[in-house]
Amino acid sequence: MDLSVEVEADLYPDPWPHLPAELRESILTQPGLTWQDLVHLSQTCRSQRQWMFHPARQTGLLWQIHAGRAYPLLLNTSSPSSGEPINWLARLQIRHRCQIRTLNTLQSFSGRFFHRLDLSNDEIDEALQSLEDDFDIHDLVDAFETFLTRPDQRSHLTSHYYAQKVVQRIKHRLDTPYWQAFPDQLENQEVCHEAQIYLQAAVRLCQWFRTETRITFTPIQNKVDGIRSRVIEVLELTQPDHPVLERYRQHQTQTHPYALSDLKRLILVVNQVLFEEEQFQGNDQAYYQPENSFLHELLERKLGIPISLCLLYMIVVLDLGVDVAPLNFPRHFLIRIQPSEGAEATLYLDAFAKGRLLGISDLRRMTTFPLQSDMLSPVGPLDLFRRMTRNLTAFYTGASENSGSLESYSDLRSCFELMILLGGENEIPEFALIKTYLQLNINHRQIRQELDRYQRIMERNGPGPMGAVIQTMKRIVQGQEEAITTDATKVEVKTRSLLRDASDQFGYGRLCVGLICQHKMYDYKCVVYGWDPTCVASRSWILQMGVNKLPHGADQPFCNVLVEDGSIRYAAEDNLEPVPSDSMIAHPLAGKYFSSHNGRVYIPNQELQKVYPEDLDVLNAFLFSPLPYVKQ
Known part of the structure; x- marks a missing residue:
């Protein structure tokens, strides 16, 4: 027996058990270490395993850091209603199982849907049912989104493709209640003076159409708040007597009847910040590109169209108490600003022209129609976002007709689905959505339901040409469903x-x-x-x-x-x-x-x-x- 080994062990005992818990946690949370490394380490020693998986560690900083490092959105986890601390190890384990299950689900999609042009809502919902039974819906979104945000964009292309479809479906389902309630929420509100309503709806619009991108409210709000803070800073330096400053310091955001002269002074400062310092401008070169309509891209690219630039302008000044409202002017969206002097002193502002103030003669020159009073009546958020959706619909309609690409039809589908949620005076979106579904060869159950509804209307109103159109569409649906069944069992091999x-x-x-x-x-x-x-x-x-x-x-x-x-x-x-x-x-x-x-x-x-x-x-x-x- 080698006694020197025993002597050396006695002289140099293992220091790890004697280290303070804070130091152990610091060592085990060093950059580069993963939670899988901790699991492997725990298998080397029973005392180490007992220490790492002790209840105090499970709810402490050790597993919180590793949970956030592996899945950052886990850090948004709310504390239990019981007031007990969050068990970060348990959350990490659940989230990891969720990741594995989502991968298995995506891998099954290619075999099931390879010969399909696109996926129906029912098919995605059916595939998600067992996942939703076992996991929180927000964990599922996060898990599927990891396939869209991988650093290596050259691998896992098929998983990425189907993850986009699933994420779009889940996000649309989550956002549908918000847009369904949007018209009723604002039904009796002709003019809205709450910046948060405009801002939240603008972010939701981005999320509806840009489902492949992780868009959250807080970063966008911070950018807008930063612009507003800069306006206040310039006011304090150049116009310390401006009445906006006192109200802003007292956090009074309610609409205030500012005098015309004060409004003009404020507009000069806002224009300086937005169009000179921040360099926002109208996108004359690519006016009809959809990127111009989305607030998060406007804040990033500094390029927009009249309606999006007006929206940003209003969000900035509404919390300063300015009586401002959108003006649904023909072919060019404007802003109406109301001073305390009354209707005769009303200001009209063109954000696309870098905040230029317009007179009645300017407005007459901007339209080919006779200038009427209803053209100068302000509208609320509902009409603003209806118009934004119509703009996007016009673009994607043209894109689908020119290229015939699946992506343009998918975007057009999103437009019509949102238009239906926002409501309107006609049923064009419903019928257009049916045609888009037929083009994509999806959602046949929804098509049948809508065609049956149209048929009942036709029967009440008497026979007409639409009856033949409905029957033709029903035959197309039947043919597509039969073809799907045939394609599922038929594979043409080419050697x-x-x-x-x-x-x-x-x-x-x-x-x-x-x-x-x-x-x-x-x-x-x-x-x-x-x-x-x-x-x-x-x-x-x-x-x-x-x-x-x-x-x-x-x-x-x-x-x-x-x-x-x-x-x-x-x-x-x-x-x-x-x-x-x-x-x-x-x-x-x-x-x-x-x-x-x-x-x-x-x-x-x-x-x-x-x-x-x-x-x-x-x-x-x-x-x-x-x-x-x-x-x-």
Whole structure:
């Protein structure tokens, strides 16, 4: 027996058990350590395990720090109503199980919905049911959002694609009660003087349309408060006698009848801060882009349109007690500011023109219609956000007609769903939503319910042309449902042997799914996600696109490609040149077909490999031996 070992152990005992708890916690919460490291460490020693999992640690700083490090939103957890401390270890364990379950759910989606253009609400709700039984809905949102915010955007593309669908559905469900109550909340309120109502609705609008981005209220409010604080700071330096200052110091935000001269002095300062210091401006170059309508993007990009700039202007000055209201002026949104002197002294402000004050003669020149009193009547938040939604609807309608992309139809769907919640004087949104659902081949149960409602109305009002339209739509729904059932059991497999004749005769058949290519004529970059041995498009399309003018016309492979502008195109192999690229193709459907991007090409996911079982070998051959794939 080696006595020197025992002597050395006695001389240098293990110091860890004798360290103060605060020092142990400090060591175990050092940057770089994860909660998994703590679990592994606990398995090395029973006393260590007992100390780490003691109730005092579970509710203390040790597990709170690791819970927040792994899942930051856990730190927003409210204390139990019983007043007991939060068990951070238990919260971390539940949240981790939630993460694993959400991953399993997403991995099942590709096999179930690969052949679907989009996902129906009922299909997502059914998939979420067991998760919602076991986990808090906000934990689920956080878990699915982690797939959208991964640092490595080249991997897990398929999980990212389906996570976007799920997050959109959950967030819309959570926000629906707010928008349903919005019209009733403001029904008897012609003019609203509460900045918080405008601000909250503006943030909710961003969340409704930008579900892939984690948008929260507090950072946006802090930016707006910062602008307002700067206005106060400039006032104190330049106009210390201004009446706004005293009311602001006393936290009086109620509307106050300021004199005309005081309002003009205030407007000068607000314009200085917003348009000179902060450099907000109207986006003349890309007026109709949807980014101009969203408050969080306006605060970031400093570019907007009349309605969004007016909204920001009002939110800033409302809490200063200014009697300000939106003016739903034809074709150009304005702000009405009311001084204490009465209606004759009313001010009209154009935020798009950097806060320019307008007179009646200016207003007459801004419209092709005779100027009427109702054009100068202020409106409330409901009409403002209805108009913002109509603006977005107009943009996405044009985008869907021009590109036909899934993303534009999905955004259009969000527009119509929100328009219905906000209410209106007609039923155009409902009927337009039905057509959008049909275009996306989703939500057939909701379509049937709406068509039945229309049919009952038609029966009460007597026969008319709409009856035939409704019956036609019902037949389309039935056909789509039957096709979904058929597609679920039918997989068309395409092997490379289909390309053999074209390859032997003309040297074709070098392209495969996953290759990034550049179009020789139109210069766009794209990724191949499917191919046909010859062109299967209609004769009229072939003539219209000039396919017959190509060296081998339609008798060559044609590829389905996802284009960098978000569109989907059908291109001849003659026109596509492989260009392995480190840059990814920013297309919303990339994750539907590909699992990752390896720095040169896209890797087909399991479902796409079932359709093109031999293309992965061709893709690998291209990566390691590119020269044979250059057409001679």
